[in-house]
Amino acid sequence: MADAREGWACATQGRLVQEFCDRSGVPYVVFQATRGRNAVAERADFSAALAQSPLPGAELVAGLQAADWNQALRSLAVAVPDDRPSIAVIDEVPWLVERDREFEGALQTVWDRHLSVKPVLLILVGSDMSVMEALRSYGRPFFGRATKMTVRPLHLADVRAMTRLDAADAVDALLITGGFPEIVQSWRPGMGRTDFLREAVANPLSPLLVAGELSLLGEFPEASHARAVLEAVGRGERTFSAIAAQAGGAGALPSGTLSPLLHTLQTKRILATDLPLSTKADTKNKRYRIADPYLRFWLAFLRRAIPLIERGRGDLALERIERSWTTWRGRAVEPIIRESLLPPAPR
Structure with missing residues (x-):
């Protein structure tokens, strides 16, 4: 199985x-x-x-x-x-x-x-x-x-070997591709991050753009509440109240609607949660994030850029990515570093 x-x-x-x-x-x-x-x-x-x-x-x-x-x-x-x-x-x-x-x-x-x-x-x-x-x-x-x-997707070491990048640039490649082989294969060896993105956003059918939509459409119709919740988290909302406000449109999503949606998305391993470091359990201050690095990048930058890219203005999409890249990367890399520090599971 x-x-x-x-x-x-x-x-x-x-x-x-x-x-x-x-x-x-x-x-x-x-x-x-x-x-x-x-x-x-x-x-x-x-x-x-x-x-x-x-x-x-x-x-x-x-x-x-x-x-x-x-x-x-x-x-x-x-x-x-x-x-x-x-x-x-x-x-x-x-x-x-x-x-x-x-x-x-x-x-x-x-x-x-x-x-x-x-x-x-x-x-x-x-x-x-x-x-x-x-x-x-x-x-x-x-x-x-x-x-x-x-x-599972490719490990960081595999991404580095396929892209032939140095360690720091390979981490960037993992954050963008999520380690999915088809997307990593489209990254020509030695190509820098900006050059890869420039080439990807120039083609509306590039694997980097298409994979995210295919992934979400397979599970969540565009008009569904679950899709709205994912897009809210992808845009950077991390708290329950902020997600409810963003996903609800004209009004905040009721707690009775949002709570089971968040639970389902966590069960499906699409959302992950981070809790404050404390001697006591503190579930009230949990923070939500997209679990997969690629989907996190796609929702943050590419989802709203698709109309621009389809009109041939991938340059504008790239400018938006570059403006926010350093800030976004600083937070996005944290789960990868945290996971890399965990001891290996016993065999």
Whole structure:
């Protein structure tokens, strides 16, 4: 079971899984769910993916119209071989669970009765970490049947190696790209921060600009309260009252609306909180921030600059970044330094 730190990371995660399958030398099937699609259409696509896969038993399930997920997953058990290894990937599992709660129970039943006795590696992928972790929790059907793997963005050392920058400039590169491989790859080796940004804001389709919108649209519609809260925090609001005032528009968001939104965004690892250093717990003075460095940069500088960039005035967007860069960086770098000072987790 693999999960990603946030939505944009899932594209990298999917690429890694595909590369793993291609290099494995064994037959495999990859199915990717579509958000918001009804369960009947998803099962039809799942059956079609099986029938078109190189799995030895694919022809045995061709044309199958599964009435439920139990039947659809049993067809997977028919398609995978008994005598040699194979791989089955189900991508964006949270979206399947969201649309059809039957999926979890069906997966557990088919795994226990049919798939677990075969030499098949079942990989479940999802970008919503809270949902993926819940699937493995006590009381859920798949409890005790999966091993977790979290795919994280590139480490600072990796960013430095790819960009060939000195230590200080590599930190800047991490703050801007978040360590996401596709964005880091667009940073030509040895290129300075300003030159990279100048090149990125000259192209409305550059990975630096596109990734943020894709990440948010995948989880939060533009008109949603959650999106408004994220944009308020991205603009620099850190306290509960300031976020409520900014996100509410004409009037502040009521506490009964904002509190569960903040809780959900923290559960999804999109927001993080910092507490005052004290001998006593002080939750009243907590400060909120965007957890991911790239999304923090995108919301602070690029979200509002997209109309300018689309009109060919990336130069104005760059000027705004340069004016605020030193101040913004001073605060944005703190979580990275704090995390780097933490002792490594025991193995």
